[in-house]
Every structure is written in structure tokens, then in C-alpha cells.
Amino acid sequence: MKTKIKAIALALALALGLSFTALGVVAAEVQALRHSGAAEPDQAPGIYKVTEGAKLERAYRQQPPLVPHPTDKYEIDVKVNQCLRCHEWPYSDQEKAPKISDLHYIDRNGVRQDTVNGNRYFCKQCHVPQNDAKPLVENKFQAATTNTNIR
Ligand code: HEC
Numbered sequence: 001m002k003t004k005i006k007a008i009a010l011a012l013a014l015a016l017g018l019s020f021t022a023l024g025v026v027a028a029e030v031q032a033l034r035h036s037g038a039a040e041p042d043q044a045p046g047i048y049k050v051t052e053g054a055k056l057e058r059a060y061r062q063q064p065p066l067v068p069h070p071t072d073k074y075e076i077d078v079k080v081n082q083c084l085r086c087h088e089w090p091y092s093d094q095e096k097a098p099k100i101s102d103l104h105y106i107d108r109n110g111v112r113q114d115t116v117n118g119n120r121y122f123c124k125q126c127h128v129p130q131n132d133a134k135p136l137v138e139n140k141f142q143a144a145t146t147n148t149n150i151r
């Protein structure tokens, strides 16, 4: 029953929103993230420098750790993965790099393999170089360590 009420409320809100947009009331306030008109060339994005020599904290327990070094020169494709030459054991010992955790070796059936599994092969899907980029959109996100609402 509750879900039904929610659904009706949502439908109403949508319908109202749409009619306002049609009247141009809401549309005037909408601003595209690219900050330029559709026909103008895009502004060049800001230059972000990787924060090195420091470790930014994880915002929540399951977060893939940020990369504290540049990654643009390391090739990752079906033939080569240069991240592995430092982060996979035994190279990790030689390079004094943190070893990839065991979860990276588990396939989708939960079976432990001896090589990094395909579902964790493309490292940059999850690990991004750290920098102090400001949020694109104003938001209320808080790290789990400081968010008192979830305790
Ligand atoms: C030349 C060796 C080398 C290569 C290649 C390399 N790394 Fe690293 N990486 C390190 C070292 C050493 C550290 C430890 C921190 C430091 O000294 O910068 C590190 C730290 C990290 C961390 C932080 C781990 C943690 O527990 O906080 C991540 C994530 C990471 N690297 C991901 C990558 C990815 C993704 C690639 C490929 C795009 C890559 N690294 C390529 C040497 C390397």
C-alpha cells in the first residue's frame, strides 16, 4: 500500500515537473555541466595533478583505494597490463608496492584462480589516481567516518 502511494506521488511530481518545464519555468534554471551552449566549443577541462606522497583516506569501507601515483603511462589492454608488473606477487615484493588483494583472484563463481581474474583486470575501472578535484555538482556526500546519520 505504501509503495502504491509513493508511486502515485512520484507520478504526480513527474507530471507537474514536466508541465513546468513545458512552460519554461524550470527550464530557465537548468544549467548544463559543460557551462557552454550546445553550439559553442567545450571549455578545456581543468588540469588535475595526481596527489603524490600522501594517502587520501577511503570514504567508506568497500572503496577501492585511490592510486597515489600517475597511471597514464601504464598500458592496460588484452595483451599487457603494466600495473601487474609492480602490484602482482612476486613483483610486488621486489618493487615494494602494495600487493593486489586476494579478492582480485576470485572468479564470478567464487573460485580462487592463480591469475588476476577478468572481472578485476581493468584496474582503472575501480582505482583512480587521487587528486583534490572539486565535486562537479554540489552535494551532501559525507565520508562514512564523519556521517553521523548512518550510525
Ligand atoms: C613501477 C611500479 C608501479 C606500477 C607500474 C604501478 N604502481 Fe601502483 N603503486 C606502486 C607503489 C610503490 C605504491 C605505494 C605508494 C607509492 O609509493 O606511491 C603504489 C600504490 C598503488 C595503490 C594504493 C594501494 C593502497 O593500498 O593504498 C593503488 C590502488 C595502485 N598503486 C594502483 C595501480 C594501478 C591501477 C596501476 C596501473 C595503472 C599501478 N598502480 C601501477 C608502484 C607501482
Ligand code: HEC
Binding pocket: 062, 063, 064, 065, 081, 083, 084, 087, 098, 099, 100, 101, 102, 103, 104, 116, 119, 120, 121, 122, 123, 124, 125, 126, 127
Ligand atoms: C572491480 C573493481 C576493482 C578492479 C577492477 C581492481 N580492483 Fe583493486 N581493489 C578493489 C577493492 C574494492 C579493493 C579493496 C578491497 C579489496 O581488497 O578487494 C582493492 C584493493 C586493491 C589494492 C590494495 C590491496 C591491499 O591489501 O591494500 C591494490 C594494490 C589493488 N587493489 C590493485 C589493483 C590492480 C593493480 C588492479 C588491476 C589489475 C585492480 N586492483 C583492479 C577493487 C578493484
